Amino acid sequence: MGVISKLAASNLFYRKTKAIVSILAVALGIILVTVLVGLADGTLNEYANRIERIGADIILQPPGSSALFAFSGGVLPIKLKGKITLLPGVRIVSPVLMTAGAKVKDAVVLIWGIDAATYDQVGVGIKILQGRMFQGQYEVVIDTVWASSKNQKVGDTIELLGKTFNIVGMRMAGDSGRILVPIETLQSLMSTEGKASLFLISATSASAVQPLVARLKKEFPGYNPIISATYTQALIDNAMAFKQFVIVVTALSVVVSFLVILLAMYTSVVERTKEIGILKAIGAGKVFIIRAILLESILLTLIGVGSGYGLSYFTKIWLNHIYPSLTVDLTWHRMLMAGMWAMAGGLIGSLYPAIRASRLDPVETMVFE
Amino acid sequence: MSAPDFILRTIDLIKVYRSGKVDVPALQGVDVGIERGEYVAIMGPSGCGKSTLLHLLGGLDHPTSGKVFLDNIEISSCSDGQRTRLRRERVGFVFQRFNLLPTLSVLGNLEVARAIHSNGAMMVPYGRLREMLVLVGLESKMRRKPSELSLGEQQRVAIARALIHQPAIVLADEPTGNLDTTNSMNILRLLQELNRTLKQTIVMITHNPEAAAVGHRIIEMRDGKVVSGATSRAPAVIP
Numbered sequence: 001m002g003v004i005s006k007l008a009a010s011n012l013f014y015r016k017t018k019a020i021v022s023i024l025a026v027a028l029g030i031i032l033v034t035v036l037v038g039l040a041d042g043t044l045n046e047y048a049n050r051i052e053r054i055g056a057d058i059i060l061q062p063p064g065s066s067a068l069f070a071f072s073g074g075v076l077p078i079k080l081k082g083k084i085t086l087l088p089g090v091r092i093v094s095p096v097l098m099t100a101g102a103k104v105k106d107a108v109v110l111i112w113g114i115d116a117a118t119y120d121q122v123g124v125g126i127k128i129l130q131g132r133m134f135q136g137q138y139e140v141v142i143d144t145v146w147a148s149s150k151n152q153k154v155g156d157t158i159e160l161l162g163k164t165f166n167i168v169g170m171r172m173a174g175d176s177g178r179i180l181v182p183i184e185t186l187q188s189l190m191s192t193e194g195k196a197s198l199f200l201i202s203a204t205s206a207s208a209v210q211p212l213v214a215r216l217k218k219e220f221p222g223y224n225p226i227i228s229a230t231y232t233q234a235l236i237d238n239a240m241a242f243k244q245f246v247i248v249v250t251a252l253s254v255v256v257s258f259l260v261i262l263l264a265m266y267t268s269v270v271e272r273t274k275e276i277g278i279l280k281a282i283g284a285g286k287v288f289i290i291r292a293i294l295l296e297s298i299l300l301t302l303i304g305v306g307s308g309y310g311l312s313y314f315t316k317i318w319l320n321h322i323y324p325s326l327t328v329d330l331t332w333h334r335m336l337m338a339g340m341w342a343m344a345g346g347l348i349g350s351l352y353p354a355i356r357a358s359r360l361d362p363v364e365t366m367v368f369e
Numbered sequence: 370m371s372a373p374d375f376i377l378r379t380i381d382l383i384k385v386y387r388s389g390k391v392d393v394p395a396l397q398g399v400d401v402g403i404e405r406g407e408y409v410a411i412m413g414p415s416g417c418g419k420s421t422l423l424h425l426l427g428g429l430d431h432p433t434s435g436k437v438f439l440d441n442i443e444i445s446s447c448s449d450g451q452r453t454r455l456r457r458e459r460v461g462f463v464f465q466r467f468n469l470l471p472t473l474s475v476l477g478n479l480e481v482a483r484a485i486h487s488n489g490a491m492m493v494p495y496g497r498l499r500e501m502l503v504l505v506g507l508e509s510k511m512r513r514k515p516s517e518l519s520l521g522e523q524q525r526v527a528i529a530r531a532l533i534h535q536p537a538i539v540l541a542d543e544p545t546g547n548l549d550t551t552n553s554m555n556i557l558r559l560l561q562e563l564n565r566t567l568k569q570t571i572v573m574i575t576h577n578p579e580a581a582a583v584g585h586r587i588i589e590m591r592d593g594k595v596v597s598g599a600t601s602r603a604p605a606v607i608p
């Protein structure tokens with residue numbers, strides 16, 4: 001095995017440019033999966049964490065709101081709030097309207113419209129570090145990350161959805177939106193008067209949470225009450241769009257490594273027809289030739305995957321540097337999956353060239369000199 | 370009279386290539402016998418079927434009809450896999466050019482050959498690689514790539530490679546065809562020495578009468594037939 005590895009490695013590095021291009025292409029497939037999926041993953045986690053950290057007991061979402069990106073906009077009628085408040089075990093209900101895709105100062109930012117009075121009681125509340133909570137219609141509270149990354153402070157103004165707002169307070173980053181505005185203001189700016197994206201509900205006691213979830217399901221068929229602590233998992237489990245996205249991106253990367261390795265190994269076999277003929281002439285069997293070609297392609301893909309890991313990490317750092325509000329989650333689990341799929345793609349891609357090489361007729365390879 | 374000890378023998382060997390719709394008769398009934406320890410040269414005009422015969426003798430190809438016996442095994446009726454195994458165990462090939470893998474060093478080339486030959490029952494000891502390099506006078510250049518060697522040196526490496534598994538027979542197809550006179554003489558002297566000291570059986574194709582004269586015997590071919598020197602014991606033509 002040692003000698004065949006040596007042969008495979010020497011063949012690989014004999015044509016450096018081709019090897020490098022193939023390695024980079026495989027790496028690109030890996031980056032595609034890890035960074036794009038990591039970005040979606042990170043966005044989803046970040047979003048879910050923001051909601052979990054509010055500290056409410058239950059999140060009530062409208063029917064059919066399983067997909068991550070269906071959240072923006074308001075579809076829940078605010079008037080349901082009164083009906084929910086009357087259910088046994090409910091302490092307080094707070095509506096939230098959010099827009100996930102607003103572009104402000106070259107950054108896509110989460111703007112949340114909240115009802116300050118109920119919001120403060122539904123969970124851990126808002127910790128204002130500087131200034132005060134908003135009172136007027138066009139006042140906002142920003143968080144510390146926004147303040148430092150966009151270099152804004154209390155007293156500045158900010159352009160949101162075509163209106164100028166005064167920054168009146170700064171709070172600790174972590175939960176809810178980066179930018180908080182009065183829910184009525186956001187409703188009118190988004191033309192969704194009387195609507196919310198979700199309700200935050202807190203129960204009278206911990207033991208009241210489970211029965212309340214059951215009651216909500218009964219009372220509002222089709223609606224989706226989720227216990228806050230399990231929100232992240234529930235979101236991931238329900239995000240069909242997210243799963244499909246992962247499958248599409250992974251499939252794309254498999255196809256990339258399949259094609260790249262197929263092409264690289266196929267051209268290698270064509271270029272080295274005579275060498276393969278010589279090997280066969282001196283007694284190399286089919287298995288020997290197939291092993292040599294497969295080993296070379298495995299080596300090529302492995303280096304590609306390794307480079308892909310490294311480059312993914314650099315891409316993450318680079319993305320965080322230029323877009324501080326983006327979250328890219330590079331989980332080792334997903335990296336491993338991406339690597340294994342690329343290896344599988346590469347291996348399948350090298351099968352045809354390997355079999356073709358093993359079937360070369362040594363006499364024919366030498367006749368046409 | 371004792372029966373000749375044929376290491377290689379052919380009976381009415383016929384090879385017809387199909388080239389498109391045309392049949393090319395390359396060999397038209399060849400009967401030759403090579404005895405153990407012989408050094409035989411094959412000569413004849415271009416296209417007369419020398420390489421075809423050599424390939425059939427070494428089990429690289431199968432005849433259209435007729436038989437080839439190598440070490441008393443009928444290789445002409447063997448499957449591809451069996452012929453590959455026979456080549457691996459009993460035959461050493463040297464070709465005119467493109468003998469070596471350009472990506473590996475001299476030693477690397479021999480190591481690959483050793484890996485091929487050390488298959489199943491046979492095990493080539495690693496020390497043989499150096500022994501063979503010493504034999505062909507290239508142990509000092511074993512780390513070099515083929516491109517860093519002269520053509521003559523490359524052929525010597527090919528000969529070393531053909532010998533590492535102690536084959537029953539060495540088959541060489543114009544091993545000096547690409548070389549200048551000095552290098553040719555070196556290779557021919559090397560082959561002659563191998564034949565003398567190791568009793569190595571050698572069959573060599575050549576266009577050069579001086580090269581052919583180095584051997585014990587010359588098989589003359591013309592138009593797919595042997596015209597003289599079929600065996601060492603005239604007129605011992607096999608029935």
Ligand SMILES: Nc1ncnc2c1ncn2[C@@H]1O[C@H](COP(=O)(O)OP(=O)(O)OP(=O)(O)O)[C@@H](O)[C@H]1O
Nearest residue numbers: 367386388393395414415416417418419420421422
């Ligand atoms: N693979 C093949 N397909 C078709 N025809 C072939 C093939 N190999 C050889 N031939 C033909 O068979 C005949 C004998 O060829 P061969 O290579 O044995 O000749 P040769 O004596 O070795 O010639 P040279 O001295 O030029 O090497 C030639 O007419 C050649 O064109």
Ligand SMILES: [Mg+2]
Nearest residue numbers: 419420421542
């Ligand atoms: Mg020839």
